[in-house]
Amino acid sequence: MYDNLKSLGINQPEDIDRYSLRQEANNDILKIYFRKDKGEFFAKSVKFKYPRQRKTVVADNTAQGYKEIHEISPALRYVIDELDQICQRDQVEVDLKRKILDDLRHLESVVSHKIAEIEADLEKLTQK
Numbered sequence: 001m002y003d004n005l006k007s008l009g010i011n012q013p014e015d016i017d018r019y020s021l022r023q024e025a026n027n028d029i030l031k032i033y034f035r036k037d038k039g040e041f042f043a044k045s046v047k048f049k050y051p052r053q054r055k056t057v058v059a060d061n062t063a064q065g066y067k068e069i070h071e072i073s074p075a076l077r078y079v080i081d082e083l084d085q086i087c088q089r090d091q092v093e094v095d096l097k098r099k100i101l102d103d104l105r106h107l108e109s110v111v112s113h114k115i116a117e118i119e120a121d122l123e124k125l126t127q128k
Helices: 005-008 074-127
Strands: 016-024 025-032 047-049 053-058 067-070
Touching: 005 074, 016 074, 025 074, 047 074
Parallel strands: none
Antiparallel strands: 016 025, 025 047, 053 067
16 A cells, blocks of 8 residues: 555655645655654655656647647656545544534533423422
């Protein structure tokens, strides 16, 4: 699992926190950030440089007929797919935790309102 990340030398992909991707000239720069250990001020990170792939494609409505384009390299695309799996998994866990806490707060509110309603009914019975 995560063979593309392991081929980059990342042996513990579960320690990845986030990543950034930017373009510089004809290169894509991928920076991977790892979770901070206790007592660390800055997260550890590694940087990778991928040359952009050049392609010649048929141009629309131009006299030349063909034009050259630059796009992300296939190897980088596979790495990003794996990084998205890791980073989105973490987001799903955070969202699930938030949902459970929201459900718990709602249940707490419903129960306290029901208790107040029952106490009010008891009070009516004792007043008669």
